[in-house]
Amino acid sequence: MAKTMKISARNQIMGTVKTIKKGPVSTEVVISITGGNEIVSSITTYSAEKMNLREGLKVYAIVKASEVMVGTD
Amino acid sequence: MAKTMKISARNQIMGTVKTIKKGPVSTEVVISITGGNEIVSSITTYSAEKMNLREGLKVYAIVKASEVMVGTD
Amino acid sequence: MAKTMKISARNQIMGTVKTIKKGPVSTEVVISITGGNEIVSSITTYSAEKMNLREGLKVYAIVKASEVMVGTD
Amino acid sequence: MAKTMKISARNQIMGTVKTIKKGPVSTEVVISITGGNEIVSSITTYSAEKMNLREGLKVYAIVKASEVMVGTD
Amino acid sequence: MAKTMKISARNQIMGTVKTIKKGPVSTEVVISITGGNEIVSSITTYSAEKMNLREGLKVYAIVKASEVMVGTD
Amino acid sequence: MAKTMKISARNQIMGTVKTIKKGPVSTEVVISITGGNEIVSSITTYSAEKMNLREGLKVYAIVKASEVMVGTD
Numbered sequence: 001m002a003k004t005m006k007i008s009a010r011n012q013i014m015g016t017v018k019t020i021k022k023g024p025v026s027t028e029v030v031i032s033i034t035g036g037n038e039i040v041s042s043i044t045t046y047s048a049e050k051m052n053l054r055e056g057l058k059v060y061a062i063v064k065a066s067e068v069m070v071g072t073d
Numbered sequence: 074m075a076k077t078m079k080i081s082a083r084n085q086i087m088g089t090v091k092t093i094k095k096g097p098v099s100t101e102v103v104i105s106i107t108g109g110n111e112i113v114s115s116i117t118t119y120s121a122e123k124m125n126l127r128e129g130l131k132v133y134a135i136v137k138a139s140e141v142m143v144g145t146d
Numbered sequence: 147m148a149k150t151m152k153i154s155a156r157n158q159i160m161g162t163v164k165t166i167k168k169g170p171v172s173t174e175v176v177i178s179i180t181g182g183n184e185i186v187s188s189i190t191t192y193s194a195e196k197m198n199l200r201e202g203l204k205v206y207a208i209v210k211a212s213e214v215m216v217g218t219d
Numbered sequence: 220m221a222k223t224m225k226i227s228a229r230n231q232i233m234g235t236v237k238t239i240k241k242g243p244v245s246t247e248v249v250i251s252i253t254g255g256n257e258i259v260s261s262i263t264t265y266s267a268e269k270m271n272l273r274e275g276l277k278v279y280a281i282v283k284a285s286e287v288m289v290g291t292d
Numbered sequence: 293m294a295k296t297m298k299i300s301a302r303n304q305i306m307g308t309v310k311t312i313k314k315g316p317v318s319t320e321v322v323i324s325i326t327g328g329n330e331i332v333s334s335i336t337t338y339s340a341e342k343m344n345l346r347e348g349l350k351v352y353a354i355v356k357a358s359e360v361m362v363g364t365d
Numbered sequence: 366m367a368k369t370m371k372i373s374a375r376n377q378i379m380g381t382v383k384t385i386k387k388g389p390v391s392t393e394v395v396i397s398i399t400g401g402n403e404i405v406s407s408i409t410t411y412s413a414e415k416m417n418l419r420e421g422l423k424v425y426a427i428v429k430a431s432e433v434m435v436g437t438d
Contacts, residue, residue: 003377004146004369005363005425008412010113012144012368023171025315025334028190029143035108040083041141042171042190044320044334044430047373051145060144060370065409066212066358067140068114070102071085071133071151072124073077076158077150078206078290081193085149096390098242098261101409115390115409117211117247117261120154133151138190139285139431144370150292156259158290169317174336175289181254186229187287188317188336197291206290212358213286214260216248217231217279217297218270219223222304223296224352224436227339231295244388244407263357263393263407266300279297284336285431296438302405304436321435327400332375333433343437352436359432360406362394363377363425364416365369 011063015039017055020048029053031061084136088112090128093121102126104134157209161185163201166194175199177207230282234258236274239267248272250280303355307331309347312340321345323353376428380404382420385413394418396426 015033027048029041039061053059088106100121102114112134126132161179173194175187185207199205234252246267248260258280272278307325319340321333331353345351380398392413394406404426418424 003425004371005365005377006369006416007372007427008362008406008408008416009142010409010412012370013110013112021171023169023315023318025313025318025320026169026171028138028171028192031143033108033110035106035110037086037106037108039086039136039141040138040190041143041373042138042431043143043373044332044375046320047143047375051143051371051373053143058146060368062142062144062372063112063136063140064359064361065101065113065115066407067136067210068112069082069135069210070104070114070116070120070124070126070154071135073131073151076206077152078158078292079150079197080153080208081187081189081197081289083190083193085151094390096242096388098240098245098247099388099390101390101411113409114154115212116154117156117259119247120156124152124154133149135153137286137288139188140429142429143373146370155288159256159258167317169315172317174284174317174338177289179254179256181252181256183232183252183254185232185282185287186284186336187289188284189289193289197289199289204292208288208290209258209282209286211247211259211261213282213356214258215228215281215356216250216260216262216266216270216272216300217281219277219297222352223298224304224438225296225343226299226354227333227335227343227435229336229339231297242388244386244391244393260300261358262300263302263405265393266302270298270300279295281299283432283434285334301434305402305404320430323435325400325402327398327402329378329398329400331378331428331433332430333435334430335435339435343435345435350438354434354436355404355428355432357393357405357407359428360404361374361427362396362406362408362412362416362418363427365423
């Protein structure tokens with residue numbers, strides 16, 4: 001996980017870690033992005049610790065296009 | 074797909090359809106959200122047509138938290 | 147999560163919550179559908195609480211077509 | 220893909236192939252299950268051909284629990 | 293989960309369970325594959341127990357092609 | 366997609382592009398990894414072109430742990 005790279009994921013949105021909630025295996029990360037939106041991520045606690053995620057850190061929310069659904073009113 | 078409902082997905086971000094690119098089975102939808110970001114979705118062409126997605130339509134980009142990764146510089 | 151909407155997910159199957167098993171971050175929801183089948187969902191505990199999921203509640207199991215694999219004997 | 224195995228996916232629902240729609244890379248498979256429900260799967264055309272999927276074939280719709288969302292009215 | 297079958301997932305890589313880390317709902321499984329690589333899986337604890345996963349067991353890491361991203365330097 | 370970064374995905378396996386099969390919206394990339402295994406990825410054609418993916422290129426196959434299932438004989 002120490003390697004930097006460019007990735008194919010179409011969605012790579014810059015933001016800031018707002019809150020982190022750790023469980024024994026899964027960790028929930030809330031990321032504030034511009035425009036007042038938030039993006040919530042659930043990753044392994046191992047990764048959250050390895051990346052040293054903490055409130056205020058500049059991060060990217062990364063999502064593959066095939067994982068995004070569309071909703072309408 | 075005619076049913077309206079509330080869903081458990083943590084990420085439900087409001088936006089506007091910017092572009093649509095249709096293939097025989099898959100369709101790519103680019104959604105503009107506030108703050109200047111874009112979210113790209115790949116859904117079935119069937120759904121895109123059924124929902125009558127078109128440029129300018131108000132939509133939501135919906136993503137389950139478990140599908141969101143975190144990146145750092 | 148208070149917003150009702152129509153979504154592009156091809157699979158939206160009606161059912162009833164049979165059991166809920168909560169962890170600190172993830173919650174497992176077993177949904178009974180017609181024909182005697184069950185569908186198991188793992189969502190964030192936050193969403194499960196926000197939606198007030200409980201046994202006996204009428205719900206939909208929602209799955210994007212790209213997440214469904216096919217098996218044969 | 221010739222190997223038979225047991226898998227960890229919590230959802231393995233028996234059904235019958237109703238329709239198949241092939242694109243150059245992606246193929247859409249509609250599976251009828253008991254109780255009158257249908258499950259739609261999008262897989263690679265390569266897999267659809269390799270497995271010799273065809274209308275009327277007995278199959279399983281397989282979904283990991285972490286891919287299932289929950290909706291309410 | 294007792295049923296053996298062939299599945300459409302394009303990635304079915306043979307390996308051996310190296311470590312297992314159980315949480316109340318989610319369990320993390322590290323699988324060693326040939327060539328010195330490891331693949332990490334997060335599944336429900338229910339499945340891990342039902343399959344009787346344990347260190348040293350021969351297993352397959354199974355991933356749908358639509359879930360694989362590509363990175364470059 | 367020009368940004369380099371470190372990502373939370375637990376699986377980041379080095380390999381070489383073996384083949385590429387482009388459709389109008391989706392592209393299939395076969396990646397050879399050490400030990401004789403292959404990993405197949407399906408990404409948007411847009412990303413494949415943007416990243417200039419081509420046979421022989423050194424790449425990483427990236428998969429979130431929550432997308433990996435486990436199979437046994």
